[in-house]
Amino acid sequence: MSATTGESTNYHAGPDAVAVKKSRYRRVAKPRGNFELWSWVFMRATGVLLLVLIFGHLFVNLMLGEGIHAIDFGFVAGKWASPFWQVWDMLMLWFGMLHGFNGVRTIVNDYTEKDGTRWVLKGLLVLATVFSIVLGTLVIFTFDPCIDPSSTLSVCTR
């Protein structure tokens, strides 16, 4: 008996061969691009950047001066008066959120068994990530040190 598909006969294949195109035994996936490869590269690149950004953030905010006791509205106003710290915090926010998004995405993919559960969790994840990045970026760049008209900060009394 020869291997036939109903359309054509594959004269080159042996008796057990199945036609390549239409068989349901075909096990070659459609090409999906390199998304997972790039997400793997992204985790390593942003990981190194975040190490520098977050260690710097923790050192300046918690180790220098009075540490955590110095942190209040005036402290934030002092830092965000400089574009250097605005950009630092923005990069930390974006890389941190996207690195975290990708990590949690991997964990959701690993542990969810039902499609429904997986899509609900990933939906919440996308929502939380987009919301934090948009809100955080707006907060950094629309920050107003004199939001309180009776503020005694030096930038507001000048």
Add this chain to the structure above:
Amino acid sequence: MWSWVAHRISGVLLFLFLFAHVLDTALVRVSPDAYNQVMEAYKNPVVGLGEAGLVAAVIFHALNGLRIIAVDFWSKGAKYQRQMFWAVVVGFVVLFAPFAVRHLTNVFSH
């Protein structure tokens, strides 16, 4: 195996904290009082211990992340992964000990 588990747990913890930290910082857009009130909570000794825990999670996740990168990109990375785990442990103590002393002194001396 266990460093992989700890990497995942610390990663999820840090993601959740980052989300909360964006929300608490966003209060600077509401009013100075609202922000200062929440910052007072961060200065509470119990929360202060929690912060030390978060920084411990950051340091472990960062150093173990470097170890993962070395395993992936360094030709001898896989061979020395166990030794590198101990390097992570040593690096963790070297970085976390001074931080813990400084931060907990700040937290408990006011």
